[in-house]
Amino acid sequence: xxxxxxxxxxxxxxxGDSPVLPEPAAHREQTREPxxxxxxxxxxxxxLSASAGRVRNVLLRVITIASCAVFLLIMLATVAxxxxxxxxxxxxxxxxxxxxxxQGMQEVGATNLVTNIILxxxxxxxxxxxxxxxxxxxxxxMLLAVDxxxxxxxxxxxxxxxxxxxxxxxxxxxxxxxxxxMPVILLYGLYILCNGHLSPGGxxxxxxxxxxxxxxxxxxxxxxxxxxxxxxRIYHVVKVGALILYAVLICYTIYVGANGLPNxxxxxxxxxxxxxxxxxxxxxxxGLEVACTMYAFYTYFGRGDL
Amino acid sequence: MIREILAAALxxxxxxxxxxxxxxxxxxxxxxxxxxxxxxxxxxxxxLIFAGLIVLRGLGWAAAxxxxxxxxxxxxxxVSTHRISRVEVMTNPDYxxxxxxxx
Numbered sequence: 001x002x003x004x005x006x007x008x009x010x011x012x013x014x015x016g017d018s019p020v021l022p023e024p025a026a027h028r029e030q031t032r033e034p035x036x037x038x039x040x041x042x043x044x045x046x047x048l049s050a051s052a053g054r055v056r057n058v059l060l061r062v063i064t065i066a067s068c069a070v071f072l073l074i075m076l077a078t079v080a081x082x083x084x085x086x087x088x089x090x091x092x093x094x095x096x097x098x099x100x101x102x103q104g105m106q107e108v109g110a111t112n113l114v115t116n117i118i119l120x121x122x123x124x125x126x127x128x129x130x131x132x133x134x135x136x137x138x139x140x141x142m143l144l145a146v147d148x149x150x151x152x153x154x155x156x157x158x159x160x161x162x163x164x165x166x167x168x169x170x171x172x173x174x175x176x177x178x179x180x181x182m183p184v185i186l187l188y189g190l191y192i193l194c195n196g197h198l199s200p201g202g203x204x205x206x207x208x209x210x211x212x213x214x215x216x217x218x219x220x221x222x223x224x225x226x227x228x229x230x231x232x233r234i235y236h237v238v239k240v241g242a243l244i245l246y247a248v249l250i251c252y253t254i255y256v257g258a259n260g261l262p263n264x265x266x267x268x269x270x271x272x273x274x275x276x277x278x279x280x281x282x283x284x285x286x287g288l289e290v291a292c293t294m295y296a297f298y299t300y301f302g303r304g305d306l
Numbered sequence: 307m308i309r310e311i312l313a314a315a316l317x318x319x320x321x322x323x324x325x326x327x328x329x330x331x332x333x334x335x336x337x338x339x340x341x342x343x344x345x346x347x348x349x350x351x352x353x354l355i356f357a358g359l360i361v362l363r364g365l366g367w368a369a370a371x372x373x374x375x376x377x378x379x380x381x382x383x384x385v386s387t388h389r390i391s392r393v394e395v396m397t398n399p400d401y402x403x404x405x406x407x408x409x
Contacts, residue, residue, distance in 0.1 A: 165396065173385060173388060174385060174388075174389060177381060177382070177385045180381070181378075181381065181382070184378075219389075
């Protein structure tokens with residue numbers, strides 16, 4: 001039975017090929033080999049016969065669909081417990097938000113209420129977000145790091161050739177512009193980072209600007225420039241140290257607050273840079289975390305190394 | 307009143323530039339010609355819109371900040387355009403089939 005054209009197109013599209021361009025003959029011959037490899041892979045590594053491999057594929061699909069369905073049911077059951085929208089029993093004025101607005105500045109010390117909420121009142125949640133960043137970068141490093149075991153001679157030659165091409169074609173314009181712009185961008189990033197408790201901004205915004213500055217430095221001054229001052233050791237120290245700093249500060253705050261103990265970190269005068277207790281160091285920690293993560297994503301997806 | 311009309315005219319011209327440039331991006335089909343069209347936003351579009359804003363707000367700190375932003379845009383926009391075209395010329399050996407390149 002001949003499969004219809006639209007179905008073939010759909011298949012090609014789901015396989016990742018362009019559905020628009022007609023496939024030239026030479027291309028088709030090239031694709032035959034990976035297809036054979038793929039079927040060999042699907043039927044298992046040697047020991048399994050073709051039918052056993054098919055059974056395994058079906059089993060994998062069933063498990064995937066079943067786990068998705070279970071997860072979906074759990075989510076829907078949770079949604080069923082939420083209060084109805086516009087219900088008469090709902091609190092008309094949320095007590096928590098009123099307290100945030102009225103006493104946030106006295107209790108936490110930042111003039112930016114949003115920062116009060118996300119970094120202190122709900123600091124544990126934001127700590128989870130920082131952990132997500134940390135884990136994301138770690139997973140990318142695990143999957144994409146290039147070392148002697150997972151590269152071939154060909155890969156290394158391609159990388160060396162692209163580096164050489166980059167060095168030969170290093171153009172002066174981007175280098176000079178980077179020299180002019182880098183201080184401005186770094187200053188802006190640090191400003192946003194350190195003023196997170198006074199104005200909109202904070203760790204996530206400032207950190208992404210700093211990460212962008214690192215990426216610009218890598219592009220403007222050539223491959224290896226950032227590595228000369230931001231090697232693996234410094235990268236790991238900064239990344240883990242920032243997360244530990246955040247963890248220690250937020251644990252201390254939660255412990256002190258839960259037990260009604262006096263907080264030794266001074267709140268300072270609201271509105272000045274050195275105020276708001278733990279918010280400034282937490283902002284710096286989050287910013288370093290975000291900058292490290294952005295730069296790691298860029299460089300590991302591109303070159304597979306810092 | 308005259309100030310508002312002048313500002314509206316400048317901002318409108320800038321918006322027209324941006325729209326034309328978006329049309330250009332969809333009209334052309336090759337990287338070098340497309341960035342040629344897209345670069346209009348970076349330079350002429352921002353110039354006209356920021357000039358309109360300066361006319362609207364008058365000379366002062368706001369105008370100084372707008373001029374700084376305009377300088378930043380003028381420095382970064384053409385450089386990124388230049389980088390994209392360089393990469394295309396470096397990596398695509400057949401670029402002269404698509405458009406004429408003067409050396």
